[in-house]
Amino acid sequence: MATAYTPGLKVSPFTTIRKTRRLPLKGQVLVNVGESVSPETVVARAELPGLMQTVRVPEQLGVEPADVPKHLKVSVGDSVEVGTVLAETRSFFNLLRNECRSPIAGTVEMISPVSGHVGIRYKPTPVDVKAYVQGRVVEVIADEGVVVETSGAFIQGIFGVGGERLGEIRVLAESPGQITDVDYIHDDLVGKVVVAGANITGAAIRRAAEIGVSGIVVGGIIDRDLAQYVGYDIGVAITGHEEVNTTLIITEGFGVLRMADRTFGLLKTLEGRLASINGATQIRAGVIRPEIIVPLEDGRLETGGSSSEQMLEIGSKIRIIREPYFGMLGSVKALPPELVEIESGAKVRTLVAQIESGEEVIVPRANVEIIEE
Amino acid sequence: MAEVNAILATDCGSTTTKAILIEKQSNEYRLIVRGEAPTTVESPFDDVTVGVLNAVREVEELSGRKILSGGGIKVPSENGHGVDLYLSTSSAGGGLQMMVAGVVKTMSAESAQRAALGAGAIIIDVIAVDDGRKDYEKVERIRHLRPDMILMSGGTDGGTIKHLVDIAELLVSADPRPRLGMGVKLPVIYAGNCEAVEAVRATLQDRVDLKVVPNLRPTLDRENLLPAREAIHELFLQHVMQQAPGYSKLMTWTSTGVMSTPNAVGKIIQTIAEREQINVLAVDIGGATTDVFSVFGGVFTRTVSANLGMSYSICNVLAEAGVENIRRWIPYACDEGYLRNELRNKMIRPTTIPQLLRDLYIEQAVAREALRLAFEHHKSLARELKGVQQVRLIGDALSQEATGKTLVKLMDLDMIVGSGGVLSHAPRREQAALMMLDAYQPEGITMLAVDSIFMMPQLGILSTVMPEAAAQVFERDCLIKLGTVIAPTGTAKEGQTACVLDIQGKALEIPYGTIRVLPLDVGERVHVTITPARGLDVGAGKSRPLSAEVEGGVVGLIVDARGRPLCLPAQDDIRIAKILQWMEAFGLKVE
Numbered sequence: 001m002a003t004a005y006t007p008g009l010k011v012s013p014f015t016t017i018r019k020t021r022r023l024p025l026k027g028q029v030l031v032n033v034g035e036s037v038s039p040e041t042v043v044a045r046a047e048l049p050g051l052m053q054t055v056r057v058p059e060q061l062g063v064e065p066a067d068v069p070k071h072l073k074v075s076v077g078d079s080v081e082v083g084t085v086l087a088e089t090r091s092f093f094n095l096l097r098n099e100c101r102s103p104i105a106g107t108v109e110m111i112s113p114v115s116g117h118v119g120i121r122y123k124p125t126p127v128d129v130k131a132y133v134q135g136r137v138v139e140v141i142a143d144e145g146v147v148v149e150t151s152g153a154f155i156q157g158i159f160g161v162g163g164e165r166l167g168e169i170r171v172l173a174e175s176p177g178q179i180t181d182v183d184y185i186h187d188d189l190v191g192k193v194v195v196a197g198a199n200i201t202g203a204a205i206r207r208a209a210e211i212g213v214s215g216i217v218v219g220g221i222i223d224r225d226l227a228q229y230v231g232y233d234i235g236v237a238i239t240g241h242e243e244v245n246t247t248l249i250i251t252e253g254f255g256v257l258r259m260a261d262r263t264f265g266l267l268k269t270l271e272g273r274l275a276s277i278n279g280a281t282q283i284r285a286g287v288i289r290p291e292i293i294v295p296l297e298d299g300r301l302e303t304g305g306s307s308s309e310q311m312l313e314i315g316s317k318i319r320i321i322r323e324p325y326f327g328m329l330g331s332v333k334a335l336p337p338e339l340v341e342i343e344s345g346a347k348v349r350t351l352v353a354q355i356e357s358g359e360e361v362i363v364p365r366a367n368v369e370i371i372e373e
Numbered sequence: 374m375a376e377v378n379a380i381l382a383t384d385c386g387s388t389t390t391k392a393i394l395i396e397k398q399s400n401e402y403r404l405i406v407r408g409e410a411p412t413t414v415e416s417p418f419d420d421v422t423v424g425v426l427n428a429v430r431e432v433e434e435l436s437g438r439k440i441l442s443g444g445g446i447k448v449p450s451e452n453g454h455g456v457d458l459y460l461s462t463s464s465a466g467g468g469l470q471m472m473v474a475g476v477v478k479t480m481s482a483e484s485a486q487r488a489a490l491g492a493g494a495i496i497i498d499v500i501a502v503d504d505g506r507k508d509y510e511k512v513e514r515i516r517h518l519r520p521d522m523i524l525m526s527g528g529t530d531g532g533t534i535k536h537l538v539d540i541a542e543l544l545v546s547a548d549p550r551p552r553l554g555m556g557v558k559l560p561v562i563y564a565g566n567c568e569a570v571e572a573v574r575a576t577l578q579d580r581v582d583l584k585v586v587p588n589l590r591p592t593l594d595r596e597n598l599l600p601a602r603e604a605i606h607e608l609f610l611q612h613v614m615q616q617a618p619g620y621s622k623l624m625t626w627t628s629t630g631v632m633s634t635p636n637a638v639g640k641i642i643q644t645i646a647e648r649e650q651i652n653v654l655a656v657d658i659g660g661a662t663t664d665v666f667s668v669f670g671g672v673f674t675r676t677v678s679a680n681l682g683m684s685y686s687i688c689n690v691l692a693e694a695g696v697e698n699i700r701r702w703i704p705y706a707c708d709e710g711y712l713r714n715e716l717r718n719k720m721i722r723p724t725t726i727p728q729l730l731r732d733l734y735i736e737q738a739v740a741r742e743a744l745r746l747a748f749e750h751h752k753s754l755a756r757e758l759k760g761v762q763q764v765r766l767i768g769d770a771l772s773q774e775a776t777g778k779t780l781v782k783l784m785d786l787d788m789i790v791g792s793g794g795v796l797s798h799a800p801r802r803e804q805a806a807l808m809m810l811d812a813y814q815p816e817g818i819t820m821l822a823v824d825s826i827f828m829m830p831q832l833g834i835l836s837t838v839m840p841e842a843a844a845q846v847f848e849r850d851c852l853i854k855l856g857t858v859i860a861p862t863g864t865a866k867e868g869q870t871a872c873v874l875d876i877q878g879k880a881l882e883i884p885y886g887t888i889r890v891l892p893l894d895v896g897e898r899v900h901v902t903i904t905p906a907r908g909l910d911v912g913a914g915k916s917r918p919l920s921a922e923v924e925g926g927v928v929g930l931i932v933d934a935r936g937r938p939l940c941l942p943a944q945d946d947i948r949i950a951k952i953l954q955w956m957e958a959f960g961l962k963v964e
Binding site: 343 | 716
């Protein structure tokens with residue numbers, strides 16, 4: 001296949017970004033097309049029906065399910081509070097009463113003719129969807145949500161944990177190859193999105209989370225540090241819902257990996273700007289990568305197509321994404337059409353790349369990504 | 374059916390759509406070419422047929438046969454243009470994700486699992502009245518998971534009604550929504566006590582799209598899975614496929630609707646087992662999931678381990694197996710930190726391939742563990758019915774065997790078929806053979822084979838309309854026999870003779886703890902008498918000789934005298950030396 005290579009991740013200083021903000025179930029859209037929104041603006045709201053609690057009336061009253069209706073004090077649709085009598089039995093000339101009371105506040109939804117159980121549904125919980133980025137509403141999806149458009153810098157990471165957060169960008173690393181340790185994490189970073197270099201230590205991540213840093217953007221992370229941070233070994237790469245204080249976005253991979261110059265350079269120019277970030281990653285069909293969005297008032301709009309549309313050709317700038325040349329940059333010198341046997345013994349489609357040292361190396365086409373220019 | 378000379382079959386996978394062209398050549402159906410293209414169920418295409426057309430275009434280019442016409446597939450053919458039959462399978466969009474519910478976890482809920490798995494579903498949770506969770510936990514789980522459909526079972530006919538109403542109440546409480554399609558009612562298949570139908574219907578009312586089928590466990594000692602399986606397949610086509618992008622168009626092109634990929638693979642495995650009268654174990658190890666199929670004594674079982682795979686799910690294999698279990702198969706000293714980062718990097722860039730031999734061996738080590746774990750899971754479900762009263766004779770009273778014994782008896786297994794990239798595309802077939810030996814530890818006499826280019830799904834759906842054609846292509850073009858393996862069970866002392874092979878009058882001693890690979894080519898057969906050492910067994914009983922005719926393959930005749938269960942030395946250097954010795958038997962190198 002001509003497209004048998006990994007498309008690169010988007011790193012753009014100025015582009016148009018559209019974010020679909022959708023409710024998990026049908027509800028009400030609160031904004032109109034053309035309206036300006038800030039990240040905290042609630043754009044849509046829905047009411048998530050509460051769970052239903054089953055009250056086992058026959059068991060509590062000691063009666064047969066079939067006899068429950070004659071003891072009931074409530075009907076389907078009634079609102080009840082905690083302690084409302086749902087059913088009662090009287091005996092011994094009405095002197096002895098046995099009651100079954102509601103354990104929750106809600107609405108009686110079901111009275112089962114078979115089991116005699118009474119189902120009370122909790123009050124609905126409101127679910128709000130915020131704009132997440134500063135921008136303008138360009139589309140309303142009836143009853144479901146909106147599309148917000150903004151212009152600005154857009155950077156995709158390769159993997160992340162933690163959900164949507166906001167924060168001002170603060171670059172901690174002096175160079176993209178630097179390792180950031182705990183000494184760099186000070187109290188003035190509360191609420192900030194910090195940029196580390198090739199790696200951030202486990203202690204530094206923990207300290208950042210303790211003081212309330214919004215997010216960390218870093219080239220690489222050691223697998224064990226990540227497991228310690230989230231509290232378990234992540235099995236399947238579907239993330240974003242971890243209960244962590246600080247969203248973490250890695251741009252290159254696992255290990256100590258120098259952040260790409262282009263990414264690091266762009267983040268430096270954005271120092272002090274407000275960023276919307278999200279660590280959510282899904283590496284499956286419907287791939288989702290973590291992102292950093294910084295709305296900007298003006299800039300030179302990129303006109304090039306997205307990386308996924310670019311073709312691999314002689315002269316393409318590439319990054320090698322697997323050993324033995326992992327992380328190296330280069331350009332394509334040749335694209336031999338025939339299958340070539342590589343060291344593993346597999347016969348695959350390869351390319352010849354000239355890497356930074358000037359050396360020409362053979363790598364499988366599947367192991368490179370195109371760098372957008 | 375009119376004469377069928379050309380057949381096109383596609384399989385729309387999560388990432389790749391594969392098309393094969395089969396033609397009739399001198400009274401025999403043969404594979405002509407195979408084409409592939411990326412699957413297009415995601416934006417910007419949002420239409421599965423785009424990927425199908427691209428894959429078919431590659432088939433056209435490679436075969437020279439014109440198949441497409443007017444933006445679709447030309448069926449039937451005219452003057453060599455088009456094909457006579459077009460079939461398709463699909464696992465795109467995450468496959469069919471189901472939740473099953475039953476009254477007793479080890480009885481009706483387990484039968485429901487077997488029904489759903491056999492129909493090609495991925496089971497995302499099993500809810501049972503006695504599963505130990507509180508009601509609110511189950512309710513939250515149902516709501517959170519958003520399955521494509523739910524299969525509800527429980528109670529023998531005439532048995533409990535109350536527990537089924539309890540399950541229905543759980544569903545009402547959760548008010549679940551299907552994964553695909555906003556505002557669509559969740560399909561629920563009811564296959565429980567026939568006398569509880571009305572009570573369940575009254576409880577569920579019109580909250581779900583309820584379909585009632587006969588009880589899948591009408592009595593304790595009988596399973597009736599077919600009606601539930603058919604209902605799942607029908608709802609898969611009507612509901613799940615209709616919501617997936619482009620499928621309604623694809624279904625108008627095909628001659629028989631669209632079948633879920635694992636369902637189709639199950640069909641071909643059953644066809645082969647029945648035709649050859651053999652017990653078969655087949656595995657398809659993919660990037661995200663591993664499917665295991667078996668037919669023992671005519672009983673078909675399929676399981677899917679949804680999160681055991683070689684790319685997307687590679688770190689889940691790490692989490693489930695543990696780093697030490699993976700490391701034990703690596704034939705060199707490998708630092709744990711390096712191994713962990715390597716697997717994580719594969720997870721985030723799943724399409725990359727190992728360039729170095731040492732990295733290939735890491736992936737093959739992971740494959741052994743993924744295969745082993747998926748097989749364990751399979752054995753736990755492929756078993757006799759639990760809760761069945763057994764008539765015991767006095768002699769049986771001494772053997773206190775529980776009901777629900779596994780059906781998977783390795784000594785009775787005739788063939789193992791491996792499929793999926795790591796096995797089908799291993800640089801050396803010997804590597805695939807060794808991976809399967811380590812993961813499955815076959816016993817007695819077993820044929821090892823791999824699917825050459827992973828076309829079992831297409832042949833599976835073909836087997837439903839033209840079983841002979843499917844069997845011909847399977848035998849000639851799909852199956853690559855690696856060779857017969859002879860493996861004595863039991864343990865002995867390292868170095869002592871494990872067994873003696875008498876091959877055409879020539880005796881060959883095989884020491885315990887070793888592997889020997891003897892030359893025996895594809896199609897060649899030889900008569901062999903195997904005499905196991907004291908305490909070891911090759912199928913005729915401990916220490917008893919066994920005579921059989923064995924068939925060769927691209928690897929040869931393999932004698933695995935490492936004993937069963939296979940134990941690896943705990944000490945790193947001794948273990949590595951041992952693995953190197955076994956690799957050497959296959960002519961495999963490390964550096």
